[in-house]
Amino acid sequence: METVVRQQSGVKTLVESFYQWEQQRPTNVYLRQPVGDSYIDFTWGEVGQQARRLATYINSLGLPPHSNIGLISKNCAHWIIADIAILISGHVSVPFYPTLTADQLRQVLDHSGCQVLFVGKIDNWEAVKPGVPDGVQGIAFPDYRPNSSAPDPDCRQWDDIMATYEPQTESPLPDPDDLYTIIYTSGTTGNPKGVMMDYASMRNAIAGTKSRLHHDLPETRFFSYLPLCHVAERNIVEATSLATGGTVYFTESLDTFAKNLQAARPTHFLAVPRIWTKLQQGVLAKLPQEKLDRLLKIPIISGLVKKKIRKGLGLNDARLILTGAAPMPASLIRWFRRIGITIQEAYGMTENTGAVSMMPSDQIKDGTVGKLYDGVEVKIDPKTGEVSTRCGWLMRGYYREPALTDAVLKDGWLATGDVGELDSEGYLRITGRVKEMYKSPKGEFIAPAQIEFGFADNTYIEQICVGGQHLPQPVALVVLSETGRTTDRQLVSQSLEQTLRHLNPKLHTYEHVKKVVVVKETWTVDNNLMTPTMKIKRNVIEARYEPKMEPWFQQPEAVIWEE
Known part of the structure; x- marks a missing residue:
């Protein structure tokens, strides 16, 4: 098997990187899939053999060149093998969120x-399956979990393909201008949009960010649990593992997350703010804040x-x-820094490959999303504050x-929809979303995200959404953390009132939060109040509670509990 690796700007495309490690490290473990207390390991050579057999099968279907091929599954080793197979067969990878409903998938x-769809780990495939149009050929991942149900019999089975088809012997190289993937956005508002990325864009992104992403480590390990169909996980885990020849560990389930993370000991770790909040709560459940503060003051014990x-x-x-993926309160970042975990905030969006800025570990400026990557330019609209x-x-x-493309891409500039500021040192501050800002009844613009940050230090709160466009003053809807749910209601109310007294004097008068409403229902992906990347769906939440907002606002108490 002969491969000619073509380098451009000193950086390979993802396909070229895969061929490199397949040749140079065939016996090194690339993917580690947990099953109970053990792992199923896939070496670079084994991944190559399986991907090449899949590629042979895909090309036997007679699809036109550069056809779109879908992929729906939770993260697992077969997700990455399938993705590689799509690319080396000369087609375009189109991954979907595994939490989609039947209507959303259709x-x-x-x-x-897509005329072909890889189907993997889905919680309730029988309910989602009706969303697959007639004529779409399914390919089912194998399932190695004990006592699991058999893969969908209407799909072509992965193991059958492995037994029937010979590995593709050619190692075709993509043209840099070829489409590499279509990433559908998580759809916080309206239908998801398919973001088209070509090989050159991904190669350029790797070249522009590699110095900050520690490609130079002698060994790299990654922990994959956030949706691989999202640009952040696709970049930090899949693309960086392919660029560095590292090892990817997966999580088996939410219940095994902590155990799987401890086993992986990743060199690279990405978490969205809600995960960091959960990790903080886990630490405080074992070591309450007062005790932690005392121990951190003792020099040797602190270390x-x-x-x-x-x-x-x-x-x-x-x-x-x-x-x-979502704004992170500076207070939470500082809390982790106190216990020796330096979190670097990164900023980007699917449309710019998720790579605009990152916080330098040795030059931290809290309240910003870090410094621009080399090769990134930013301009701020003087009227709206929108970042391009x-x-x-x-x-x-x-x-x-x-039409949607023309609305955001003009003269080589991408309008992000984010509102922000760029300082003289190249640090970017994001202060809200253009579409999320609203006018108060008196005509002043209110940015909910900035107000929400003021509640970050209250550990009784897990989720928050500030709204009330038609009310005289903003109202904060909050979901309690596990600590808050197990604490006496009067103590929680007192704490929330104290947060209000501390926060409001720091805000403009028209931003003062009048009420805090403790809602009963947790906002999740399943009830459509969060995106798969754990960002709140602000418009959906506001619509859900809109009928109750006026009555809540009229109540005399500052803290109200939804009954």
């Missing part, structure tokens, strides 16, 4: 025109405590610890949506 399959916490979380070997970016890794456009 919408994106119809829009993308031991920090080391124990970091090891307990599985982050003792981590060189790159990131947060992204220009770089060598912007999307080609939205698939089959020229």
Whole structure:
């Protein structure tokens, strides 16, 4: 098997990187899939053999060149093998969120025109399956879990393909201008949009960010649990593992998350803010804040405590610890820094390959999302404050949506929809979303996200949404944390009132939060109040509670409990 690796700007495309490690490290473990207390390991050579057999099968279907091929599954080793197979067969990878409903899956399959769909770990495939249009060929992942149900019999079985088809012997190289993937956004508002990315854009993004992403480590390990169909996980885990030849560990389930993370001991770890909040709550459940504060003041003991916490979380070997996908309160970042975990905030969006800025670990400026990557330009609209970016890794456009593309891509600049500021040192501050800002009845603009940050230090709160566009003053809807749910209601109310007294004097008068409403229902992906990347769906939440907002506002208490 002969492969010619073509380098451009010193960086390979993802396909070229895969061929490199397949040749140079065939016996090194690339993917580790947990099953109970053990792991199923896939070496680079084994991944290559399986991906090549899949590629042979895909090309036996007679699809036109560069056809779109879908992929729906929770993260697992077969997700990455399938993705590689799509790419080396000369087609376009179109991954979907595994939490889609049948109607949502039909919408994106119809829009993308996929004629083939890989189907993997889905909680309730029988309920989702009706969303697959007639004529779409399914390929079912194998399932190695004990006592699990058999894969969908209407799909072509992975193991049958492995037994029937010979590995593809050619190692075709993509043209840099070829489409690499279509990433459908998580859809906080309206239907998801298909972001088209080509090989050159991804190669350029790797070149522009590799110095900050520690590609130079002698060994890299990654922990994959956030949706691989999202640009952040696709970049930090899949693309960086392919670029560095590292090892990817997966989580088996939510219940085994902590155990799997400890086993992986990743060198690179990405978590969204809600995960960091959960990790903080886990630490405080074992070591209450007052006791932790006392121990951190004792010189020798402090170091031991920090080391124990970091090891307990599985982050003792981590060189790159990131947060992204949603705003993270500076107070939470500082809390982790006190216990020896330096979290670097990164900022980007699907349309610019998720790579605009990252916080330098040695030059931290809290309240910002870090410094711009080399090769990124930013301009701020003087009227609206909207951030626009220009770089060598912007999307080609939205698939089959020229009008939507023209609305955000102009003269090489991408309008992000975020409101922000850029300081003289190149640090970017994001202060809200253009579409989330609203006018108060008196005509002043209110940015909910900035007000929500003021509640970050209250550990009784897990989720928050500030709204009330038609009310005289904003109202904060909150979901309690596990600590808050197990604490006496009067104590929680007193704490929330204290937060209000502390926060409001720091805000403009028209931003003062008049009420805090403790809602009963947790906001989740399943009830459609959060995106798969754990961002709140602000418009859906506001619509859910809109009928109750006026009555709540009229009540005399500052803290109200939904009955």
